[in-house]
Amino acid sequence: MEKTVQTKEMVRITTPDEMRRFIRKQKEKGKTIGFVPTMGFLHEGHLSLFRKAAETSDCVVASIFVNPTQFNDRDDYLAYPHDLMRDAHLAEEAGVQALFLPEEKTVYPNGNEVTVTIHAKTDVLCGKSRPGHFNGVATVLAKLFNIIRPDSVYFGMKDAQQAAIVSSMIQAFHFPIRLITCPIVREPDGLAMSSRNARLNPAERKEAAVLSRGLQAGLAAIKAGERDFDAIVQSVRSYYTVHLKLGEVEYIDVLNYPELKRRGASLSGRFIIACAVRYSHARLIDNVTGTAESVSEPG
Numbered sequence: 193m194e195k196t197v198q199t200k201e202m203v204r205i206t207t208p209d210e211m212r213r214f215i216r217k218q219k220e221k222g223k224t225i226g227f228v229p230t231m232g233f234l235h236e237g238h239l240s241l242f243r244k245a246a247e248t249s250d251c252v253v254a255s256i257f258v259n260p261t262q263f264n265d266r267d268d269y270l271a272y273p274h275d276l277m278r279d280a281h282l283a284e285e286a287g288v289q290a291l292f293l294p295e296e297k298t299v300y301p302n303g304n305e306v307t308v309t310i311h312a313k314t315d316v317l318c319g320k321s322r323p324g325h326f327n328g329v330a331t332v333l334a335k336l337f338n339i340i341r342p343d344s345v346y347f348g349m350k351d352a353q354q355a356a357i358v359s360s361m362i363q364a365f366h367f368p369i370r371l372i373t374c375p376i377v378r379e380p381d382g383l384a385m386s387s388r389n390a391r392l393n394p395a396e397r398k399e400a401a402v403l404s405r406g407l408q409a410g411l412a413a414i415k416a417g418e419r420d421f422d423a424i425v426q427s428v429r430s431y432y433t434v435h436l437k438l439g440e441v442e443y444i445d446v447l448n449y450p451e452l453k454r455r456g457a458s459l460s461g462r463f464i465i466a467c468a469v470r471y472s473h474a475r476l477i478d479n480v481t482g483t484a485e486s487v488s489e490p491g
């Protein structure tokens with residue numbers, strides 16, 4: 193049954209048909225559609241995407257759907273935090289005009305009969321440690337892009353590998369969509385904002401500021417002239433060896449971006465320094481990107 197609830201400004205939509213009708217009406221009025229897909233439990237990082245979308249598109253659509261196919265770990269999926277009332281309020285305040293809240297059986301009417309497989313950029317970083325994760329992300333995004341038909345989509349650079357893969361998918365499937373990436377939003381101590389930060393205990397939360405500082409150590413090495421990929425990785429690792437006591441490093445890597453490969457024997461051009469660290473109930477990721485030839489003084 194369709195349940196479209198009109199709040200002050202924002203409509204909540206649960207079915208693809210109703211969403212298509214909403215989009216058609218907007219397009220008839222000549223409005224451009226900006227789409228921000230999320231899994232909810234919104235934080236300032238998501239709100240920055242909504243605001244960017246509101247600045248650069250006429251009508252902002254956001255989705256909240258905790259996508260089961262991108263979780264490798266069932267417990268992680270089941271423990272994913274939710275707060276729909278709060279999310280709806282925040283989304284509306286940040287300029288979202290339609291919030292898409294589909295159920296699992298609506299998004300996956302035939303289960304996993306038809307899925308998307310990503311064959312590049314997935315053998316490193318999170319793709320390596322979470323096999324199948326990006327296939328799940330690409331599958332759900334193909335469905336959402338098809339239902340919403342946005343002119344622009346907005347992704348945060350905290351998930352830089354996801355942004356690179358979405359860019360490839362948009363090209364490969366000829367989606368007529370502009371990808372807009374937005375900078376990582378950080379807490380005052382440097383921790384990248386994430387829905388998973390809520391699952392850190394107080395001691396872990398205090399320590400987690402170390403992640404971004406370690407990446408800054410990598411940037412400092414590049415700034416000082418280091419161009420050997422492994423030596424840059426080592427400068428981050430050394431920082432974590434000293435400062436990380438509770439978290440366990442899953443990976444640290446330095447690659448060219450957005451291809452997510454080492455382009456030559458030594459670093460040149462656009463790069464990413466990325467890490468993943470596991471705490472007791474949360475796996476955190478962070479990264480910095482830059483251009484080797486013009487890397488600025490680390491902040």
Ligand code: PAF
Binds near residue numbers: 230231257259262354
């Ligand atoms: O980045 C996320 O929150 C998810 O991977 C996304 C893009 C909403 C797909 O489920």
